[in-house]
Amino acid sequence: MADKKSKKIKKNSKEIILMSAKVLFAKQGFELTTVREIAGKAGINVAMVYYYFNTKEELHQNIIDDAFKSFFLSLKEGVGQGKGPKEKIYDVIKVYITFLHHHKDLHRIILRETISQSKHIDMIVKKYISRNFDLVHSIIKEGVQKGAFREHDTTLSTFSLIGMILYYFTYEPIFTRLISPEKRKKSITEFLPDHIFNLFMEGVNG
Amino acid sequence: MADKKSKKIKKNSKEIILMSAKVLFAKQGFELTTVREIAGKAGINVAMVYYYFNTKEELHQNIIDDAFKSFFLSLKEGVGQGKGPKEKIYDVIKVYITFLHHHKDLHRIILRETISQSKHIDMIVKKYISRNFDLVHSIIKEGVQKGAFREHDTTLSTFSLIGMILYYFTYEPIFTRLISPEKRKKSITEFLPDHIFNLFMEGVNG
DNA sequence: AGAGTGATTAAACAAACGTTTAGTTAATTA
DNA sequence: TAATTAACTAAACGTTTGTTTAATCACTCT
Incomplete structure (x- = not known):
């Protein structure tokens, strides 16, 4: 029933991160965009970014x-x-x-x-x-x-x-x-x- | 004689700061340039930047x-x-x-x-x-x-x-x-x- | 000489940053 | 069902940032 604080498993988190990061990097640039901000926009935890990408720089290069x-x-x-x-x-x-x-x-x-x-x-x-x-x-x-x-x-x-x-x-x-x-x-x-x-x-x- | 740690009074510190900041802002951009870095290049103390400019932003706008x-x-x-x-x-x-x-x-x-x-x-x-x-x-x-x-x-x-x-x-x-x-x-x-x-x-x- | 003023300094401040840790939950496999 | 793996989380880490503080030095003027 009610999902309280249930951990939902999303399989497309990586793509959501990439999309959010792309928008933010474009709008604010690399330095002004925070990893926390990217995670926030993607609706996931900060550590997830580092689960899929080794560094902020690597994420940027990917995009x-x-x-x-x-x-x-x-x-x-x-x-x-x-x-x-x-x-x-x-x-x-x-x-x-x-x-x-x-x-x-x-x-x-x-x-x-x-x-x-x-x-x-x-x-x-x-x-x-x-x-x-x-x-x-x-x-x-x-x-x-x-x-x-x-x-x-x-x-x-x-x-x-x-x-x-x-x-x-x-x-x-x-x-x-x-x-x-x-x-x-x-x-x-x-x-x-x-x-x-x-x-x-x-x-x-x- | 020997000047040990004597405080030399320079009258053109403001201009030196502006010059140093201009070079660094151009090379690295606003965010990547540190106030300490500007001061270092100018050969003066960090606080001197704030003696002549209220904020880093104001210094940037000036340039x-x-x-x-x-x-x-x-x-x-x-x-x-x-x-x-x-x-x-x-x-x-x-x-x-x-x-x-x-x-x-x-x-x-x-x-x-x-x-x-x-x-x-x-x-x-x-x-x-x-x-x-x-x-x-x-x-x-x-x-x-x-x-x-x-x-x-x-x-x-x-x-x-x-x-x-x-x-x-x-x-x-x-x-x-x-x-x-x-x-x-x-x-x-x-x-x-x-x-x-x-x-x-x-x-x-x- | 001494008060006053502007220039300069070292040291500290809180906040924010990128990143890591250690643990928890859900799904998969055997 | 039990064990393994993948997805996820909260909290903390050390460092660096812009900025401020309070004190010190060098100079000018009376």
């Missing part, structure tokens, strides 16, 4: 790893094979914006980790950020070879393109405040891809 | 305030009056890159503060980031009016331009690793402004 993996996977699957360079670039922009729009928390975590210059950052950078970059870079290089794009430093333009996109999410609260009321009603995924694609292709010259 | 002020000032002074929109945009790019290149620590602090969603962020955003944005935005709007730039959403292109620039500094360690060896020898202020200017004007279309 970052997942974030990067899913990002790269989306990008790889979202870019249509057999298309021309211009269409591929449009796909890249679309996937980047769509993914980040639906995983704002992950973008925050990635960005934070990039700034923090932790010991593990080097491994993470090599493993994931560079993979995303290389994928976009190879498309642009292909475009130059085939004459779709003009001759230029493709490393720099790849960086510029990704930078244009990421900046919207990095400074999203400011962005939302500044755009026109009509566009504020729409989703960012509707109008932003076309704008960035046009700008990257044609520039603003009149 | 951020200075950072934003000097940034906006550089921008305002660096953009030539009486020039055409295109030349002004080039100036903007040049000043942004030059300033950030010489104040990498400040950029890190600003970025960190933007992500952190602290209570004071709203005031800071309104006060400074928007001011920089408005300055650039007004130049682009002027360019469209005068026919120098094509008709387009100028809010979005302003965001894109600033994003392109800032991204290089946000992800600088990755960037340095990826650019060509010849460019790595040069300073970023030499080749980056022209690249971004050309890209923003003409795009990559072949």
